[in-house]
Amino acid sequence: MLRALLWLSSAFALIACGVTHFAYRSLTDGLTTSDALGAIKKNTPPHLDNSVNLLLIGLDSRKDMNGNDLPKQFVEDQLHAGSSKIGYYNTNTLILLHIPADGGRVTAFSIPRDDYVRTLNGDGSSQGEYKIKEAYANAYTGARGRLAAQGFKDSELESKSRDAGREATLATVQDFTGVPIDHFAEVNLLGFYDIAKVLQPITVCLKHPVKDRYSGADFPAGKQQLNAKQSLAFVRQRHGLDAGDLDRTRRQQAFIASVTHQLQSQGVWGDLSKLQGLFNVVKKDVVLDSSWNVLDFAQQAPNLTGGNVEFHTLPITGFATRQGEAVNLVDPGTIKTIVQQAFGPGSPAKPDKDKKPSATVAVSNGNGITGLAEKTSELLAEAGYTTGQTGNATPQEHTTVTYGDGAQQAADDIAARLKASSPMHSSSVQSGHVQVTLGRDYTPPKAQASSGTDAAPSHTPSTLPKSSGPTVEGGIPCVN
Known part of the structure; x- marks a missing residue:
């Protein structure tokens, strides 16, 4: 659900290329931010070099920023996402992006949502072993009860409870991968829909025709253009796919690649009306970390466009049932090795595109x-x-x-x-x-x-x- 950040970060590149200070302020004033990264700073792993790591968080929540249920008809008809009670505060999309310090191709790791790991709270204390997607919801639920008892209400209660969820997700991903997170962005289903609506039609390609009543996906094989409603169905489908959730992860990766290719090839960064539309959606639906200096980031943002992101999915070792639920089994030591080797000083900043893998x-x-x-x-x-x-x-x-x-x-x-x-x-x-x-x-x-x-x-x-x-x-x- 996190194409939003890629589009947002690419838009920042325009700022570096000559947008006036006034225009910049009009675009970015009113962004919703969170201090969650600062709360987990003491337990953050050391930096391997001067690169930047971004965590993209996609909530499966059918609620708005204040915790109110989205309109029933909108959820069912446009999002095709069932009841507003479904999804709760699970993070169904987690993508960790690594931007090298000296430029070059960006490395992105998708973390399967059902990976069974040790989940943490923001203070580093253990929640126990759960699916990685549940770290946010577990912390949110616990914090909401405590904060309500302290007298917090309404939007303030929701905001502080969500920050606890963000802290838990950040702490868990850092612990799981062994690398620090410098920035993060969070978006829910409504945010994805609103951004796709600004950018539609979106071009995608399928190897086979699909029809899935759960997500609403009903597409022929081949290259095609989707509206916002269809785009959401495309990235949410998992039923009827050979690899289930893992194929859905590939859909999300393909969607990011398609959109960034489209924006680059169509020169959208010169269209101020579309940029304004994107930023208006971002202000309404996206949460960024408060330490994000967008002017500094603008110089690295071009690496996120033009097909310059190399996607991977972190491996699992098998499947099992834990606490009555189907989970992915993982080897935490292997995960840390894979991510640290890819993100570390020894990783090539500009890999040879023509070099063939050998084995x-x-x-x-x-x-x-x-x-x-x-x-x-x-x-x-x-x-x-x-x-x-x-x-x-x-x-x-x-x-x-x-x-x-x-x-x-x-x-x-x-x-x-x-x-x-x-x-x-x-x-x-x-x-x-x-x-x-x-x-x-x-x-x-x-x-x-x-x-x-x-x-x-x-x-x-x-x-x-x-x-x-x-x-x-x-x-x-x-x-x-």
């Missing part, structure tokens, strides 16, 4: 089609990967990709080529290696042999797509 890839056949592991291995070899072992595996429904240390980029590329769900790190996979296990959902590019064990195939599939990550149609990422 040794083993392929096991859990699909049941004769010769599929060997043929898939050959196709991956054509794409530049080193051939590992091939063989058979216990039949399984879905194709999985796991990887060892140092092989995440290769695993992301391979998962995209095979149309598999997000890859997962595994300590059982050797460093620099990727393990692919083909499931029944994998279909080679051309007709395949009859069912059986892994023998020589009777048909030769064509080469897999050469792109790494989602298919791109004219700068617009194509996703499930």
Whole structure:
């Protein structure tokens, strides 16, 4: 739900390019800010360098800034989001952005909302183990009861309770990733809708047609333009997608990429009326941290546009049931290593776009089609990967990709080529290696042999797509 910050931050670039002080003040006066970052400062991890880390927070709340329910008809008809009672104060979108100190490509990590982690309050005390999305709601609920007992009411009670939720989310994400957060922005469903309304139509691309009664998504395959209502359905859909919430995360990433590409290519930054419309929405629906100096940030904002953001989803190790709910299992040590390596001084500020990921890839056949592991291995070899072992595996429904240390980029590329769900790190996979296990959902590019064990195939599939990550149609990422 956080495209808002990307659009906002890009708009700041215009300020640096000559907007008068008066125009700047008229755009930015009235922004809603929060001191939540200052409250958690004593427990903030040390900076690895002079880069800037931003946390984008998307609330699933169907309430306005003062805690009032949004109009029932609007929630049901325009947001297609069910009752105003649904969603509460869960953070269904968390994206951590890293802007290098000396420029270059921005790295963004999406944190799956159902990751089961140790959640913290703003003072560093433990809430226990919950889904990461629940840190905000847990702190909000506890603070609201205490503050109401102290006599706080109405909008002040809501504001202070939400600040407790923000502090908890910031503290939890810092603890989970091991890196400091310098700035944050928060937006809810209404904020996303209002911003999409200013920018509509938004161009997106789907690999397959979808129809989902829960989110209201009803779209054909291919490139298409969406209005605000359709845009919200696009980023909210998870039912009917192969990887569920993980595919929804890819939708959110693709939407950000599409919008920033659109704004860059259409020269929106020269349209003051649209900028004013964006800022009016931001003032109404978005919360920024109070330490954010937008003039300083303006010089870094251009890195967020023009396709200069590289998206990743933090890996999970599996699925389980905890406290009666389905959760994602994670390895906190691995998460810290991945994020700190990507954000640290040793990470390249300007990676070589033409450099191919490398890894040794083993392929096991859990699909049941004769010769599929060997043929898939050959196709991956054509794409530049080193051939590992091939063989058979216990039949399984879905194709999985796991990887060892140092092989995440290769695993992301391979998962995209095979149309598999997000890859997962595994300590059982050797460093620099990727393990692919083909499931029944994998279909080679051309007709395949009859069912059986892994023998020589009777048909030769064509080469897999050469792109790494989602298919791109004219700068617009194509996703499930």
